[in-house]
Amino acid sequence: MKTPWLVAALVFGACQIAHAQGTLKIGVLNDQSGIYADFGGKTSVTAAKMAVEDFGGEVLGRKIEVIDADHTNKPDVAASVARKWFDTEGVEMITDLTNSAVALAVQNLAKDKGKITIATGPFSSALTNESCSPTGFHWTFDTYAAPRGVATGMIDDGAKNWFILATDYAFGHAMQQDLTDTINKKGAKVVGAARAPLGTSDFASFLLQAQSSKADVIALANAGTDMTNAIKQAGEFGIMAGGQRLAALAMVISDVHSLGLKTAHGLVAATPYYWDRDDASRAFGKRFMEKTGRMPGMVQAGTYSGVLHYLKAVKAAGSTDGAKVADKMREMPVKDFFADGATVRKDGRVEQEMYLVQVKKPEESKQPWDYYKVVSTLPASLVTRPLSESKCPLVK
Known part of the structure; x- marks a missing residue:
């Protein structure tokens, strides 16, 4: 037995x-x-x-x-x-x-x-x-790549004052911190910030705060329908028409498809992949x-x-x-x-490496899903946190 x-x-x-x-x-x-x-x-x-x-x-x-x-x-x-x-x-x-x-x-x-x-x-x-x-x-x-890629290019192009609208959980907090660090290191300034609950449908109070800040750029540290809703409502408030620019730090191409080029054109983002690149x-x-x-x-x-x-x-x-x-x-x-x-x-x-892209105007698009202009190539050294700055125990 x-x-x-x-x-x-x-x-x-x-x-x-x-x-x-x-x-x-x-x-x-x-x-x-x-x-x-x-x-x-x-x-x-x-x-x-x-x-x-x-x-x-x-x-x-x-x-x-x-x-x-x-x-x-x-x-x-x-x-x-x-x-x-x-x-x-x-x-x-x-x-x-x-x-x-x-x-x-x-x-x-x-x-x-x-x-x-x-x-x-x-x-x-x-x-x-x-x-x-x-x-x-x-x-x-990641939240290091987005600010380094997008903010560096826009600051070099004259965007000195920034307002950050972040989603209120781990991703948004990390993006806000990494973006703030990048802005400060580049000699620009964060003039205001707000955090919106994940999944909110009403961005009015946050966008009005951003608009009144007179920031050159309103950086959206959110994603998915949170981001597309914020962009649509920013258009309704005339924010872009008033001269302020939007930086969509976590934008993907399906967001542009959902928004349409009439609404999304001019948005700036960074991405490691674009289907029409090569x-x-x-x-x-x-x-x-x-x-x-x-x-x-x-x-x-x-x-x-x-x-x-x-x-x-x-x-x-x-x-x-x-x-x-x-x-x-x-x-x-x-x-x-x-x-x-x-x-x-x-x-x-x-x-x-990644790519700094800008969403095309409707008349610039030649075929379905032809949405991006590749503005520049962002070297890996720019968009990846140096190991010398890492807090990862595996590196130490």
């Missing part, structure tokens, strides 16, 4: 063998029904599946499967889903994670369990700064359009890139062990249309 502990050990061993020989699951966890649903959402799931398809559909003898869930912008919901995925469903990596508070919660959980996270949707630079993780990566954009970007954009009916933004492109790089690292490591895969991800350069030759740093941040 076998002792209970022996039976348990045999069962555990059998489960481990079955898991090793079974499906490798990648989870896309994001907002699919709220203010960020168009930011990444279901089309980010499509991008992840495209990466799996292009990789070949299997790795280390295991079929690759993409599963997804809606975190409803609640960190406790996201952590519950992630825990279940890691503990009972064989998920080895979670990506997208749009919403900074969600991303921080899931990255911390994944660190404890030795699992990989690749944040492509959230912006908070804390993910690779004070809250960095040995198995956590930030792929697309042949490789256009090729991915065309494939994505065929599958979704829309062009990809930086979140979808970043999700594709992050998933593909992860799978290459799994193959190179010969293992799905989080620590081993993370080492390979840092060791290997990123090679795809999104970030060709970019490096993955010790803190988990992808270091790559």
Whole structure:
């Protein structure tokens, strides 16, 4: 008769063998029904599946499967889903994670369990700064890149006085702080600031405060429908017509599509990806359009890139062990249309160049989704926090 502990050990061993020989699951966890649903959402799931398809559909003898869930912008919901995925469903990596508070919660959980996270949707630079993780990566954009890219160009163009309208949670707070630091270092001035609740539909009081400040630029440190609602209402108040400029620090191309060029033209933003930048970007954009009916933004492109790089690292490591895969991800350069030759740093941040873009006037657009003029290329050294300034323990 076998002792209970022996039976348990045999069962555990059998489960481990079955898991090793079974499906490798990648989870896309994001907002699919709220203010960020168009930011990444279901089309980010499509991008992840495209990466799996292009990789070949299997790795280390295991079929690759993409599963997804809606975190409803609640960190406790996201952590519950992630825990279940890691503990009972064989998920080895979670990506997208749009919403900074969600991303921080899931990255911390994944660190404890030795699992990989690749944040492509959230912006908070804390993910690779004070809250960095040995198995956590930030792929697309962050609150350091946005102000450095957008504010530097606009200040050099004469914008000396700034008003910051930020969303009132982790992402907005980080963006406001990083933007303020950039403005001060460039010799410009923040003349006012306000924080609006996440998901608010009425920006009137905040915009009137910004308008009365006489700031050269009103910087929107929000995203999704919060940002598009603020832009629409700014137009209704005649803010741009009165000579003040808007900087959309977290704008994606689907926001411009939603607003229309008549409303959005003149907006300035920074992005690591634009579908019409070169042949490789256009090729991915065309494939994505065929599958979704829309062009990809930086979140979808970043999700594709992050998933593909992860799978290459799994193959190179010969293992799905989080620590081993993370080492390979840092060791290997990123090679795809999104970030060709970019490096993955010790803190988990992808270091790559970005582009300062301005939204075209309606008469300048020659085809559907032809929305951006690329004003300049922003070098990686400008839009990535120097490791010498990092608070990440992995760097120290």
